[in-house]
Amino acid sequence: MKFINPYLFIVTTFFLVSCTSQKEKLSLKDAYKNDFLIGTALNAGQIEAKNAKEDSLIKKEFNAITAENIMKSMYVHPQKDQYDFALSDKYVAYGEKNKMFIHGHTLIWHSQLAPWMEKIADSTEMKAFMKDHITTIVSKYKGRINSWDVVNEALNDDGTLRQSVFLKTLGEKYLIDAFKLAAKADPKVDLYYNDYNIEEPAKRAGAIALIKKIKAAGGKIDGVGIQGHWRLESPSIEEIEKSILEYSALGIKVAFTELDITVLPNPWDLKGADVNQKFEGNAKMNPYPEKLPDSIQTKLAERYASIFKLFLKHKDKISRITFWGVYDGQSWLNDWPIKGRTNYPLPFDKDLKHKPAYESILKLKKKEE
Template sequence: MSAPAGRARRVLAATAVAVAGTLAVGMAVAAPSAAQAGPTLGQLAAAKGRYFGSATDNPTLNNSAYTAVLGSEFGQITVGNTQKWMYVEPSRGRFDYSQADQIVAFAQAHNQTVRGHTLVWHNQLPSWVNDVPAGELLGVMRNHIANVAGHYKGKVVHWDVVNEAFEENGARRQSVFQQKLGDGYIAEAFKAARAADPNAKLYYNDYNVEGINAKSDAMYNMVKSFKQQGIPIDGVGLQAHLVLGQVPSTLQQNIQRFADLGVDVAITELDIRMRTPRDAAKDAQQAADYRAVTNACLAVTRCVGITVWDFSDGHSWIPSVFPGEGAALIYDEDFAKKPSYWAVYEALGGTRTTTTTTTTTSGNNGSGCTATYRVVGQWNGGYQGEVTVRNTGSTATTGWTVKWTLAQGQTVNSLWNGTVTTNGQEVTVRNANYNGAVAPNGTTTFGFTGSSAGANPIPALTCATS
């Protein structure tokens, strides 16, 4: 995988616009209630001795639909931006924790643990740090760590003490800390963090180190050396900003080798990006990739948890840094659960609702189709459905249409991979511009979220081709 170029822009893009390629109707969306049926990802992970969490950022705390999911689905929160140096020490010796404290308070109010991110990083530094004389910088770094980690003592379970100190070839990144302090600055940072908060687990965190390669080898050798020297390091974070279909084959082996050094491992910033727009095939591959990452973590006892780098496509950093790419997370921009969500859910031991119905066909001259309706998930006041259209004819379709009648109290709020119109209780879904051609015996799928009052009956559908 190529390095996430423009990473500094990434963290500033936490409130990026929704991925344009995801096809959805322009209706108001009812977010899933916190009182959804069945366990959450956080609960499922906890049952396996892990955590499953999400990063977040301050602007999104004002979005009630977003916070309803953030506060109920996850057992852990990472402060995406506002614990970084430019926010907490904008000028030398002046500390400001107001924004980061808001996120920590949110987590505490929802019984969620907090990962601290990050104490020492070459990006998002205030300009004054670069101007500190070499003879003073170690003291400045120690003072920063002592204040920030000290302020959050007892409130943060992990600290990403040093972030992204290696280049792709395994050489040390020539940051201001490396240039002025040399190789020893990382060890000094860990010592200072341990002194400031003896109970927090201390992590080194980096990207493109998920598989075994030159960069992860350099990280491995550093951790091994630290353990031999008695430098206080407790874990490593594998960021896991991955590309669709490119989960490293050596991921589990890599996690295991770090665990064998006597440190914990966390997947700290998981997302899996694709070329947009989404389609059923890309969604299926992304689901398989999320499942593979989750299974790799579950296979190693010292892999302690997984954090997605925010949970909704509408709040992802990817589109602003990788034009034409996105849809990298487990919820879409309307907070509907994607196939990738359900892959993680099942990998963690959850069981999906599988009620289905196969419906009537129509067509002539060798054409025809079936539509199979499935309730993917339900919660108080809402549900997510999925319809699979199969071409039962002998020639490829050029288009398809599925119709059904909603029961009283049901609505369709958001739909993807198709275009929807409603007339009272009558729903008509036609193919999108990219999935109308279906080969004989081939399938395509569209999904939707809706509201329901009381019962949520399975409707009878009709399917027609053109």
């Protein structure tokens, strides 16, 4: 019988256990803790911690949260004289309990409005609504919510102002007023303008002009949220980098607030995230109903690696990276722009397991060590 050195056996066992333990402890939030916050968007069930596996994953991997839907106007302010804070209270409590950065999404947005808001046609009434809505919500969570999307998606893709109910009733001054009202309700909270496609040249120019106008008029704006609803091939890393540099040059923080990467065909080369656009689909538009091919998994992993490599290069300018959803099965991209598809846009699959994309993001930090 071959003699086994007991000392060597103990040391080897300890080393293997230690390595396994380290691997188990490794997470996105820990890997990037000295760079920027790593966040996710929570749905109502996740806010109420209804699924233990999902809850465990959220707590392990993320140190920042955004409410996917429940703080939008139609849910939090359903009637003119009625607010519903039941779920938003739970959301804030969840973040506090788990020592997470809590982001408020969103105060003024043309979409997902309560029906009564869409009917406001008088400027005096709209002004009163905005003052009441912003002041009530921001004041309620003063000192508890860390940052807010004050205005969401106010621009068209060409950089002009969207013809929303707010613009039609109040003109572009509504944008400045919204930031002033939010700052008055909580002077210490970080205030963001959030939009999609604002890494594209024309819309980026519009967003920069908008931010400058708000600042020049005395509005407090601390950051810009680039949503990051992207594709495997576009936008280019060069355009994303230009955006980081140009927004940062305005003296504000840059956050990537709703990051996901679609792997599915894009009907009519649609870009962005306008939730009002829907398309009828066919089998060609849903090519991977059961499983993502290895070749596409690899492309997705490479795309995430190149994006996070850029984020690390400019970590001094970036405050937060938030994925739009915890895992593939939850993603809004399964139902937009075509309902009933199977998409694979996030680092965790439908079974909450790490994908090659997850490993590619972690590997960048391992190379630094």
